[in-house]
Amino acid sequence: MGLLGVELTRWRARPAVAALMLAAVLFALVAAGLTAWESRALTEAERDDAVSQAELTLRDPGVRAEVEACRDSPTDYLGPDAVADDCLGVLAPDPERFWPRTPLDLAEVLPQRGVEVALVVVCLMVVAASTFVGADWATGSMRTQLLVEPRRLRVWLAKAVAALVWSAATTAVALLAFWGVLAAVARARGLEVGDGVALDAAAQVGRSVVLAACAALGAFALTMALRHTVATLGLLFVYAVGGEIALGLLPVPDVASWSVGRNALEWVQDGPGEAFTLAGSPYLGPAAFLGALTLLAVLVSLPVFTRRDV
Numbered sequence: 001m002g003l004l005g006v007e008l009t010r011w012r013a014r015p016a017v018a019a020l021m022l023a024a025v026l027f028a029l030v031a032a033g034l035t036a037w038e039s040r041a042l043t044e045a046e047r048d049d050a051v052s053q054a055e056l057t058l059r060d061p062g063v064r065a066e067v068e069a070c071r072d073s074p075t076d077y078l079g080p081d082a083v084a085d086d087c088l089g090v091l092a093p094d095p096e097r098f099w100p101r102t103p104l105d106l107a108e109v110l111p112q113r114g115v116e117v118a119l120v121v122v123c124l125m126v127v128a129a130s131t132f133v134g135a136d137w138a139t140g141s142m143r144t145q146l147l148v149e150p151r152r153l154r155v156w157l158a159k160a161v162a163a164l165v166w167s168a169a170t171t172a173v174a175l176l177a178f179w180g181v182l183a184a185v186a187r188a189r190g191l192e193v194g195d196g197v198a199l200d201a202a203a204q205v206g207r208s209v210v211l212a213a214c215a216a217l218g219a220f221a222l223t224m225a226l227r228h229t230v231a232t233l234g235l236l237f238v239y240a241v242g243g244e245i246a247l248g249l250l251p252v253p254d255v256a257s258w259s260v261g262r263n264a265l266e267w268v269q270d271g272p273g274e275a276f277t278l279a280g281s282p283y284l285g286p287a288a289f290l291g292a293l294t295l296l297a298v299l300v301s302l303p304v305f306t307r308r309d310v
Helices: 002-013 015-038 044-058 061-072 074-078 086-091 113-139 141-148 152-188 195-226 229-249 260-270 286-307
Strands: none
Touching: 002 015, 002 152, 015 113, 015 152, 061 074, 061 086, 074 086, 113 141, 113 152, 113 195, 113 229, 113 260, 141 152, 152 195, 152 286, 195 229, 195 260, 195 286, 229 260, 260 286
8 A cells, every 4th residue: 555655646647637636626617617618698789680680581582482382282381170260380590590699508518518528538648648658768767666676467456447537536636526517507597407418417427437447457468568658659649540540441330439539529528339340340438448558558568567667
C-alpha cells in the first residue's frame, strides 16, 4: 500500500497530468454552460418574429394551394377520420419551426453532447496516463525507483492502479459536473427531469468511467513497453485514424467492427449492446473488443518491463 500511495501522489503531483485533469473538468463545465446557453428561453421578440414568419409563409401561394387541396379531400391528406377544418392546423407552418433554438431537453442531450463530452474526457485521460509514466522514462527516474523497489511487478502494478484510479475518478467528477449543471439549469427553468433520463445519464457516466479506466490502463501499459509518451500517442493515433481509413478500404462486410472509435462510441451510448457481425459471423461486442485490446496491451507490457534492461 505504501508504494501505491506514492504513485497516487506522484500522479497528481505531475504538472502536466494535473493540467490534463483540470482540463477535463473545465471542458465538461464549459460544455454544460454552452448547452445551457444554446437552449436558453426565447425572448418575446424572438417569439413574435417566429409568429410573423409563420404567417408570412402561410401567404405563400403554394402553401395556400396545399391547404385548399386538403380541404377538398381531407381524408386523402390526413387519414380516414379527417375533416376539412383539420387542414389548416396540420398544414399551416407552426411558429415553433421558426424558433432560433429549442428548449433544453436532457433526453436529447444524452445521446449527442453527453457522448461527445464523455469521449473527449476519456481521450484526455489517455494522454494523462501516458504522460504520467512517460515522464519517469524521460527523466530517468524509473531507474532510481527500481533501485528503491527492485520488484518490477510491484512497481508496474502500483503505477497501473494509480493511473486507473485517478483516470476513473477524474472522469466521474467531470461528467457528474456536466450533468449536475444541466440538471440544475433544467430545474431552474421549471423543466422536469424524469427518473428515466436521470438513470440513463447515470448509466452513461458509469460506462464512461469504466472506459476511461480501461483506456488509461491500456495507454499506461503501452508507454511502459515503448518508454516514450510520444511513441504511445503516435501509435494510438495511427491505429485510430490511419487504421480506420485502411479498414474502410477493405472489401469485407462489417470490417468497421474492428474500429476502436466505433466500439468506444457504442459502449458509451448503449453499453455492451449486441455483438457485431463480421462476414456474417458473430463478432465481439464493444465491451469484449475494448477489453481484449486492454488485455493485449497489458500482456505485451508486463514481460517487456520485467525483463528488459532499464
